[in-house]
Amino acid sequence: MRRAMAIVEREMRRFRRSKTLILVSMVFPLAQLVVLGYAFGGTVRGLRLGVVDQDRGVPAVKLQELTGAVAGGPRTYEPVSYGDAGQAVADLRAGRLDGVLSIPPDFSRRVLSATDPHVALVQDNTDGFVSSTLSSTLSGVVGAYNAPAPSTQRTSGRVALDVVEVYPYVPYIQYLLPGSIVMSIFMMVMIGGGIIFIDDKARGLHEGYLVTPITRFELIAGFTLSGAIKAVLAGVVLMTVGSLIAGVPNALEPLRLLRLFLVIAVVALALVSMMFLLMVRVNDPLLPRATFGLLNTLLYFPSGAVYPQQGFPGWMQAIARVDPFTYAVHAFKCLLLKNTGFGAIGFDLAFLLLFSVVAIGAATLLFRRTL
Secondary structure, eight states: OHHHHHHHHHHHHHHHHOHHHHHHHHHHHHHHHHHHHHHSSOOOOOEEEEEEESOOSHHHHHHHHHHHHHHHTTOOEEEEEESOHHHHHHHHHTTSOSEEEEEOTTHHHHHHHTSOOEEEEEEOTTSHHHHHHHHHHHHHHHHHHSOSSOOOSSSOOSOEEEEEESSOOOOHHHHHHHHHHHHHHHHHHIIIIIIHHHHHHHHTTTHHHHTSOOOHHHHHHHHHHHHHHHHHHHHHHHHHHHHHHHTOTTTTOHHHHHHHHHHHHHHHHHHHHHHHHHHTTOOOTHHHHHHHHHHHHHHHGGGTSSSOGGGSOHHHHHHHHHOHHHHHHHHHHIIIIIOOOGGGTHHHHHHHHHHHHHHHHHHHHHOOOOO
16 A cells, blocks of 8 residues: 555656646636637627618618617627629628628518518528528518508518528538538647657657757758648548538539648648647646647637637637637638638638748747757
């Protein structure tokens, strides 16, 4: 029993000397509680709704005033006026809008003559939370517009909302697929890159590099490239198998696979660069294992992989703006759920490439070419 207690004493002394590990062990449960508590169930606000008024009559103006009242009150969406319905739908497909409210040219005439007036909501249904929020909000607007008095006419004078979905039905498993791909890349980066790198340093295996004339940048570039290759393999496997399991339409289309492969490569490079920047001065092999769950929570959930960012509080939206997961998830959603081209993900790729350059440069400057 005394020998067992000696082992316990040794491990407790070792734990006490790792103050960073103690801090992470205490902070992680609190961070997880706060982040997960706000990442689910928030009220979706700040959506962008394109309004196309092709009628411009008095009833149409009244409907626009009610639409604007929602923007001034609950702030569920921000209306943006369009003169061309085609341009509004094009911006919707490109991700610049979350929905388009179209008022047809004969709206006022039908309202005044009580002959079934209709307005249409064209929405991006790849995000079920956003589309359901827009549908329910505008249904309430239309309900407030209609007169409460009952009518005995065959044709109704009440305004009806026709919901037009741009894309086929997206089940939740497809909605989660982009985030799962990014998570698989991150796990390979963390386990196959960061943890192995720290373990090699702890075992002294990296000392052989230090007696050669190799530069710091070459060391970082070699580690980054090898980690990115392993992460790309993991991402490609999950992307292919996951697309087939989730039932993504035309999952094996060559041009789409080529786009996805390029995005996977860029995402892997960005995450590997970030991991080496975080671990370049770390020597404790327990630290990367302790921080894995913390990084997972702080990067994955604010990215919009499981819930739209419009439902987050301001401080979580600030995290999302600098989170590489955010741009990776958005790029995969565009390619997998919408089957768009590079035009819709150009900013995502630019951010991830710039993030990689900055991270590699900073890791090179911080790397110590000493024992």
